[in-house]
Amino acid sequence: MPMVLLECDKAIPEREQHIYLKVEGEDSRDYLPISNASTIPGTLSERGCAFCGAKLVIGGVLKDTIQMIHGPIGCAYDTWHTKRYPTDNGHFNMKYVWSTDMKESHIVFGGEKRLEQSINEAFDEMPEIKRMFVYTTCPTALIGDDIKAVAKKVMQERPDVDIFTCECPGFAGVSQSKGHHVLNIGWINEKVGTLEPEITSDYTMNFIGDFNIQGDTQLLQTYWDRLGIQVIAHFTGNGTYDDLRCMHRAQLNVVNCARSSGYIANELKKQYGIPRLDIDSWGFSYMAEGIRKICAFFGIEERGEKLIEEEYAKWKDKLDWYKERLQGKKMAIWTGGPRLWHWTKSVEDDLGIQVVAMSSKFGHQEDFEKVIARGQNGTYYIDDGNELEFFEIIDLVKPDVIFTGPRVGELVKKLHIPYVNGHGYHNGPYMGFEGFVNLARDTYNAVHNPLLKLAAHDIRGDRSAKFLEAAE
Numbered sequence: 001m002p003m004v005l006l007e008c009d010k011a012i013p014e015r016e017q018h019i020y021l022k023v024e025g026e027d028s029r030d031y032l033p034i035s036n037a038s039t040i041p042g043t044l045s046e047r048g049c050a051f052c053g054a055k056l057v058i059g060g061v062l063k064d065t066i067q068m069i070h071g072p073i074g075c076a077y078d079t080w081h082t083k084r085y086p087t088d089n090g091h092f093n094m095k096y097v098w099s100t101d102m103k104e105s106h107i108v109f110g111g112e113k114r115l116e117q118s119i120n121e122a123f124d125e126m127p128e129i130k131r132m133f134v135y136t137t138c139p140t141a142l143i144g145d146d147i148k149a150v151a152k153k154v155m156q157e158r159p160d161v162d163i164f165t166c167e168c169p170g171f172a173g174v175s176q177s178k179g180h181h182v183l184n185i186g187w188i189n190e191k192v193g194t195l196e197p198e199i200t201s202d203y204t205m206n207f208i209g210d211f212n213i214q215g216d217t218q219l220l221q222t223y224w225d226r227l228g229i230q231v232i233a234h235f236t237g238n239g240t241y242d243d244l245r246c247m248h249r250a251q252l253n254v255v256n257c258a259r260s261s262g263y264i265a266n267e268l269k270k271q272y273g274i275p276r277l278d279i280d281s282w283g284f285s286y287m288a289e290g291i292r293k294i295c296a297f298f299g300i301e302e303r304g305e306k307l308i309e310e311e312y313a314k315w316k317d318k319l320d321w322y323k324e325r326l327q328g329k330k331m332a333i334w335t336g337g338p339r340l341w342h343w344t345k346s347v348e349d350d351l352g353i354q355v356v357a358m359s360s361k362f363g364h365q366e367d368f369e370k371v372i373a374r375g376q377n378g379t380y381y382i383d384d385g386n387e388l389e390f391f392e393i394i395d396l397v398k399p400d401v402i403f404t405g406p407r408v409g410e411l412v413k414k415l416h417i418p419y420v421n422g423h424g425y426h427n428g429p430y431m432g433f434e435g436f437v438n439l440a441r442d443t444y445n446a447v448h449n450p451l452l453k454l455a456a457h458d459i460r461g462d463r464s465a466k467f468l469e470a471a472e
Helices: 013-018 050-061 073-077 104-109 112-125 138-142 147-157 176-190 213-227 241-245 258-272 284-298 301-326 339-351 365-374 387-397 406-413 432-447 450-456 463-471
Strands: 019-021 066-070 131-136 162-166 204-210 230-236 252-255 276-278 330-335 354-360 380-383 401-404 419-421
Touching: 013 019, 050 066, 050 131, 050 162, 050 176, 050 230, 050 258, 066 112, 112 131, 112 147, 131 147, 147 162, 162 176, 176 258, 204 213, 204 258, 213 230, 213 284, 213 301, 213 432, 230 241, 252 258, 252 284, 258 276, 276 284, 284 301, 284 339, 284 432, 301 339, 301 432, 330 339, 330 387, 339 354, 339 365, 339 432, 354 365, 354 387, 365 380, 380 387, 387 406, 401 406, 401 432, 406 419, 419 432
Parallel strands: 066 131, 131 162, 204 230, 204 252, 252 276, 330 354, 330 401, 354 380, 401 419
Antiparallel strands: 019 380
């Protein structure tokens, strides 16, 4: 059977339905891992909460917006500086964190007055900033604070400011994916269409689901500028609050991260008739295909081919140098959701790497359908993987490098297995042609790093066994 019960999961056999081994001759549609379901008690999940999905992934990326978190200080601190979302205005979003710093007395007597005070204080301290997101968290949602009413009152008293409220406490869903959905739908229902953009090109689009990790958005923007395409709004990398209010005027929605932002693209099509076009922007082949699809929509195919030719001439030789030295290496990809299917074919086709295991924190059924269709036989696919499962899978597939976040990355480093930061990158950007060369370079440096081999060599000889016995 393709569903796998690992040895470490014998005490929680329900985990068998979350782990799939792709084998030849079977219809993978019959054996998709259960996904987007509550974490099984007894397994230590790597997931984030719904609030994290709204604030950390989407809202907190905006470069001109105060992110007011109505809750304890920990909710603010834990979603600040954990990803690298630079901007072209001095990284305002990364410099500051805002919180109402709720204490026990506020929970008992209500926190609406404290929220109003905090909003006004933030605007007073930063008079040049006129836009704000306000988020509920678990305790403020449980006590029923009406953040919409507070925001409405402040906007009446301060007519030059605009506030968006996101009611998505951590317990609202099974993972951060719920937060993506709540923010997407809330934004289009409340803010899209409330401002008109200045149109400067015959070709306009929204670029949706790219968060400018280490400059991804800014690199891709150079392509759109060379093609003569005006990006009305970036959702939300290096984006602004008011740009997102103008999304209804684009001719095309180009979607990169479908899991976090596909919802708003679907609603823009439903409410405004704007077509949706999905692309992959990691990898040479996928990036070229995406540019061709966009240019075909606008009827500017010659511009697209010229851009692709110029980028290949500049970067392809460098990519081939790394491919020659990475050919046949084995990789595990343990990230959030869609990057599994964005990356699996790109690293296999463009770098010659074999992907042997994949784990998704918050992927849905369609994410697993895509990645399993793109993946090879003999590859493990895991939903909501835990630490012990990672250890066992490592023993089974023996990867040369792991693409994952810092939490799991620091864990596997102790096993002397190199990792590349698949969340915030090591040395990005990773999107586009230049970006994928950066990814290849970081992978090469990780795989061929001599320090890990030196660290694995125990020079203590027999003495080490005594220390191990004592520790046990």
